Amino acid sequence: MTTTTDSRAAARTAPAPSSTYRLGFGRLLRSEALKLFTLRSTWWSLGITVLLAVGIALVVGLATQSLPDEFREQVPLNPVTAVVSPLQLTMLVAGIFGAMAITGEYSTGMIRSTFAAEPRRGAVLLAKTIVVAATLVATTVVTSLIAIVVLTPIYGSNGFAWDDAELTWIPLAYSLLAIASVTLLGLGAGFIIRNGAGAIGATVGLLFVAPLILSIFAAFGESWRWIADLAQYLPYNAAGTLVNGAGGDALPALIALVAWPAAALLGGWALLRTRDA
Amino acid sequence: MIVAEGLTKRYGDKTAVDGVNFTVQSGKVTGFLGPNGAGKSTTMRMIVGLDRPTAGRVTLDGRDYRSLRSPLTEVGILLDAKAVHTGRSARNHLLAMAATHGIPRSRVDEVIEITGLQSVAKRRAGKFSLGMGQRLGIAAALLGDPQTLILDEPVNGLDPEGVRWVRQFVRAQAASGRTVLLSSHLMSEMALTADHVIVLGRGRVLADAGISDLVAAWTRSAVSVRSPRAAELAQLVAGADITVTSSESGLLDITGTTAAAVGEIAAQHGIVLHELTPRSGSLEDAYLALTEGSVEYRTQGAAS
Numbered sequence: 001m002t003t004t005t006d007s008r009a010a011a012r013t014a015p016a017p018s019s020t021y022r023l024g025f026g027r028l029l030r031s032e033a034l035k036l037f038t039l040r041s042t043w044w045s046l047g048i049t050v051l052l053a054v055g056i057a058l059v060v061g062l063a064t065q066s067l068p069d070e071f072r073e074q075v076p077l078n079p080v081t082a083v084v085s086p087l088q089l090t091m092l093v094a095g096i097f098g099a100m101a102i103t104g105e106y107s108t109g110m111i112r113s114t115f116a117a118e119p120r121r122g123a124v125l126l127a128k129t130i131v132v133a134a135t136l137v138a139t140t141v142v143t144s145l146i147a148i149v150v151l152t153p154i155y156g157s158n159g160f161a162w163d164d165a166e167l168t169w170i171p172l173a174y175s176l177l178a179i180a181s182v183t184l185l186g187l188g189a190g191f192i193i194r195n196g197a198g199a200i201g202a203t204v205g206l207l208f209v210a211p212l213i214l215s216i217f218a219a220f221g222e223s224w225r226w227i228a229d230l231a232q233y234l235p236y237n238a239a240g241t242l243v244n245g246a247g248g249d250a251l252p253a254l255i256a257l258v259a260w261p262a263a264a265l266l267g268g269w270a271l272l273r274t275r276d277a
Numbered sequence: 278m279i280v281a282e283g284l285t286k287r288y289g290d291k292t293a294v295d296g297v298n299f300t301v302q303s304g305k306v307t308g309f310l311g312p313n314g315a316g317k318s319t320t321m322r323m324i325v326g327l328d329r330p331t332a333g334r335v336t337l338d339g340r341d342y343r344s345l346r347s348p349l350t351e352v353g354i355l356l357d358a359k360a361v362h363t364g365r366s367a368r369n370h371l372l373a374m375a376a377t378h379g380i381p382r383s384r385v386d387e388v389i390e391i392t393g394l395q396s397v398a399k400r401r402a403g404k405f406s407l408g409m410g411q412r413l414g415i416a417a418a419l420l421g422d423p424q425t426l427i428l429d430e431p432v433n434g435l436d437p438e439g440v441r442w443v444r445q446f447v448r449a450q451a452a453s454g455r456t457v458l459l460s461s462h463l464m465s466e467m468a469l470t471a472d473h474v475i476v477l478g479r480g481r482v483l484a485d486a487g488i489s490d491l492v493a494a495w496t497r498s499a500v501s502v503r504s505p506r507a508a509e510l511a512q513l514v515a516g517a518d519i520t521v522t523s524s525e526s527g528l529l530d531i532t533g534t535t536a537a538a539v540g541e542i543a544a545q546h547g548i549v550l551h552e553l554t555p556r557s558g559s560l561e562d563a564y565l566a567l568t569e570g571s572v573e574y575r576t577q578g579a580a581s
Contacts, residue, residue: 021378021421022347031376038369110362112327116354117377119326119343276328
C-alpha cells in the first residue's frame with residue numbers, strides 16, 4: 001500500500017466557469033444529419049436507389065413509347081407514370097432505411113452515446129424523424145428530377161403536362177408523401193423493435209405482405225368483403241391510390257399515409273420514455 | 278457531487294442495485310469497486326439516465342441528469358468502449374457528438390490529440406482494438422470538458438502508458454475540483470488512483486471510505502523478521518492477538534504487533550536481526566476480505 005496523500009487536498013480549487021456549450025434542437029438536427037451522412041451505407045444505399053429508380057423510369061418510358069401508335073392515341077400515356085413507376089422499389093428502400101437509421105444505433109451501442117448527449121429522448125426521436133424523412137424526400141426529388149430530364153426528350157411532343165396539376169404535380173407530390181410515410185413507418189418500427197431484422201420484417205410485412213393477405217378475402221364473397229376493403233388503409237394500397245390513381249378514395253389513402261407512421265412513431269416514443277437504453 | 282438516495286434497480290425478480298446510498302465528493306477521485314455483477318455499471322447507467330431507477334434517485338449537484346441543459350459539459354461518461362457506431366470514423370463520431378452541444382471542431386481535434394488518436398481518427402471505429410476503442414470512449418467523455426467524469430473500467434485494454442495517462446489525468450481533474458468516479462478491477466491501479474472507494478457487493482454498499490481507512494480496517498499489518506535465533510524470538514513476542522508463522526527457517530511473519538515492538542524485544546534479549554520489515558495490507562487484501570461472501574460469480578476452486 002503506497003498511497004500518497006501529498007498535495008491532493010491542497011490543490012483543490014473552484015471548478016472552472018461553466019462553458020458556453022449548450023444543447024439545442026437545431027444542433028441536434030445537425031448532429032443527426034452528421035450521423036447519417038458519415039456512414040458509407042447511407043451513400044451506397046441512396047446512390048444505388050437513385051440509379052435503379054432512374055433506370056426503371058427510363059425503361060418504362062422507352063417501353064411505353066415503343067407501343068404501337070394507334071394504341072397510344074386511344075390511351076393517352078402520362079409520362080409521370082414512368083417517373084413514379086419505381087415507387088415500389090423506393091418505398092421498400094425507404095422503409096428499410098428508416099428502420100436502419102435507428103436500429104443501427106441500438107445494435108452498435110451508439111444509442112447510449114446519443115442519449116448521454118441528449119437525455120430527452122423525445123427530442124432525439126423528433127430530430128431523427130425530420131432528418132431521415134427529409135433525406136429520403138430529397139433523394140426522391142433528385143430521382144424524379146433526373147427521370148423527368150431523361151424522359152422529356154423521349155416523350156417529345158406527348159411530354160409532361162405541367163399546366164395540368166392533376167396529371168403531374170399532384171401525383172409527384174403524393175409520391176413524396178408516400179416515401180416520407182414509409183420512411184417514418186420504418187423508423188417508428190425501429191424505435192419500437194430496436195432490432196434491425198425485426199424492424200425491417202415488420203415494415204416490409206405491413207407494406208407488401210399485408211396487402212396480399214387482405215386481398216385473399218376478396219375471393220370469399222360479400223360477407224368477407226369488409227376485410228378486403230380494409231386494404232385501402234394499408235400504406236402500399238394508399239400510395240397506389242394517390243400516386244397511380246389505382247382506384248379508391250383519396251381521403252382514406254391520405255389518412256393511412258399519415259396515420260401509420262404517426263402511430264409507429266408515437267408508439268416508439270411512448271416506449272422510449274420508460275425503457276432502459 | 279453525485280448523490281444516490283435509496284437507489285434501486287430490479288430486472289424482473291433480480292435486484293441489481295438494492296437501496297444504495299452514497300455521495301461522490303468533488304475534488305477527489307472515487308473508486309467504484311465490486312465483483313462482477315455487483316451493480317457498478319447499472320448504477321453508473323442510472324446516474325446518466327440511461328436506465329431508470331426502480332426506486333430512489335440519483336442526482337448530479339442536486340439535479341436529475343435528464344434535466345441538464347448541457348449534459349456533455351456537466352458529465353463525461355465512459356460506459357463501455359462499444360457505445361460507438363462501428364461504421365463511423367472516430368473523428369466523425371466525435372464531431373456528431375460535439376454537434377449536439379455546438380462544441381467546435383477545434384475541441385474535437387484537441388480531445389483526439391489528448392487521447393493519442395491522431396493516427397487512427399479517420400479509421401472506422403469498428404476496426405479499433407480494445408485499447409483504441411477505450412481511448413475513443415475517453416475522448417468522447419472529455420468533449421465538453423465536463424465537471425464530472427464517470428468512467429467504467431477506463432483502463433481496460435489500455436497499454437501501460439495509457440494506464441498511467443488515465444491515472445494522472447483523473448488525478449489532475451480531481452485536483453482542479455472536479456468530480457471523478459471510476460470503476461476498475463485492477464486493485465493496484467485503483468490504490469494508486471483513488472482517494473476514496475465505494476465497494477458494492479450484490480447491489481449493496483459494503484464500504485464507503487478513504488482508501489487508507491479501508492485498508493486499516495480490513496487488513497492486519499504484519500512484520501517480517503529474519504534472525505538466526507528466530508525460534509527463540511517467536512516465543513518471546515508471542516501473546517494474545519499476536520500470531521507468528523514461519524514459512525522458511527529463520528523467517529517469521531508476525532501479525533498483531535509492530536516492527537518497533539519486535540525490535541525492542543530483540544534488543545532486550547540480544548538477538549541479532551538480519552531483517553525487520555513492517556508490511557501493511559494492500560487494497561486488494563482489504564477488498565477480498567470485504568467482498569468475501571458477496572461474490573456472485575466465483576472462480577471454481579479458487580480459495581480466497
